[in-house]
Amino acid sequence: VKGFHVQDQTTSLERKATDVVSDLIKARYAGREVPRANTFPMLETMLAHRSVRAYLDDPVHPEDLSAAIAAAQSAATSSNLQAWSVIVVTDPERKSRLATLAANQAHIRKAPLLLVWLADLSRLRKASRLEDQPGDGLDYLELFLTGAIDAALASQNAQVAFEAMGYGTCYIGSMRSYPEEVAAELKLPPEVFPVFGMTIGREDPAKVTSVKPRLPRHSICFNESYDASAQETDLGDYNSAMRDFQTRQSMPLVSWTQKSSRRVATADSLKNRDQLKHCLRRMGFALK
């Protein structure tokens, strides 16, 4: 690994790893753009990410879960506040009730493990009381956002760790559709909010999916200042890349612009999450 970047020391094994990374980048950009990249094992894991929604019954090994949680706790966290927590759910009945609350998604029931990632200000409220501090900062939107960001960074580290250990995972944003009911199920105290769930398990080899192409790099990454000049062309290109992907995967054909614009069309399109601000206030977040 040490000599990875030294050209004349490259072994055939390292060249092979470079080919894998090149192929994955090609898949990620639908073959339209293949930037050169150095390779290292973690990059390969990240580039190979796919959401997995079909699982075998095999349980997640407790040591693997511990490793993933350690990876999550190793993520950067704003001012070391660690304003997040996570609930490990394996009980089939609880998982089923949570699936019902999360748009009835079948893969939540099927996955052997569900993690519910939480923005958690309750610990900081306690620390404030212990130190006779007012804790007024906790009442601001900024601290809710801090908790949500912390939870996202931690969960993403866990996702990469699980994928590196050969598991498949899928985020569950629908856990926010009925957050108060989720909170009751998980006995969450005030000022603790389920940001999203994550299913984990061994992927069913009969239902393996492919790397999903993303927008071209130049439409999300700009040099020095924002540049939307190529946006319309890029969206057209991406629509056809996604159509090709859907054809290969035998999925219904729907362009990205069509699907995404429908997803944000009206308050109703948010599937009860248009109520979020009111739910959060009832859950103890003042959001000043």
Ligand SMILES: Cc1cc2nc3c(=O)[nH]c(=O)nc-3n(C[C@H](O)[C@H](O)[C@H](O)COP(=O)(O)O)c2cc1C
């Ligand atoms: C915060 C978040 C919430 C998500 N919620 C769901 C969900 O409720 N159900 C689901 O099947 N996939 C969900 N996903 C997965 C996305 O649909 C998926 O990441 C996206 O389509 C890209 O596909 P890929 O992950 O296979 O590359 C979610 C992803 C994120 C990041």
